[in-house]
Amino acid sequence: MKLIKALALSAALSMTPALGHTAPETSAMAEPGGGEILVANVNGLVCDFCAQSIRKIVGQEDAVQKVHVDLSKGQVRIDLKPGKKLDDAAIEKLIRKAGYSLVSVDRNVAK
């Protein structure tokens, strides 16, 4: 039981920073006059814990400034850096790498 108590304490302690931390959407706010905004319509977006993978995978892409996942709409909003492009094939590859299925991409979405 001592080990269980120690493990429970470690789990509680490790949880505290996560609960107190509001995870940033991968990067700083978009600059004024920022880049293109895309909305990827994605299937399988039902679990926040699993969808963290999208923020990790898509957010690491060089062209991406910010990523936001909308579970209720099944959408991933991708704000690109000014002057950067990301084609549908690249988006599809990123979404699949994160474990999901891309349905379509809407471009030049209003901010």
Add this chain to the structure above:
Amino acid sequence: MPSRYLAAGLALAALAAPASARPVSYAGGWTAMQENNGMYSSLHVHYSPTATDSIGLYVEQNWDMDQTFTGLQYNRLVRRWNAPQSQGNLYFKLGAGVADPFQGVEAEAASFAGIAADLETRRVFVSYDVRARDFGEDESVSHAARLGVAPHIAEFGALHTWAMLQVENHPDADEPITVTPLLRFFKGPLLVETGYTLEEEEFLLNWTWRF
């Protein structure tokens, strides 16, 4: 059958078929999964080189029998169904290592294989897990199933809460059927579960961290 083999077999039969966690992360991701209940504690740390495979260390300590299994576990996402309002998964798990039983008894090679499936919407979760073990003269199969409901549907990045009921069947255990009501919380990359197994009168505490 020598009593030590029977007892060791029972301990290995307590290698539960945990229905709690999806064993494959995103490509390039690491995951640490730890489970504690009245029968055993386990730790599985794995790496997912792809979105369909993971491999890592699996260690389990059986409290009743004071025995340890140490080995490697490979997980394969056999099939995923991504739908607009749901996701279904089918996994295959394979483990091989060494079971270290009673003091004075030599460790023996051991292995297990399992299949896990789950289906989830934003409100409901169901899963089923079956695991077969092979430890010398002991070969056994255990099952686990979960049904969960999200009383509140939270948005991305917020704290999520699920109420779940877990039912397990370990045919060779003193209590073959156990029921565990539990709560699951997750926010960001951290997931925590806490519950109470009615038949064993023991608490359950699991956590998973993806990094």
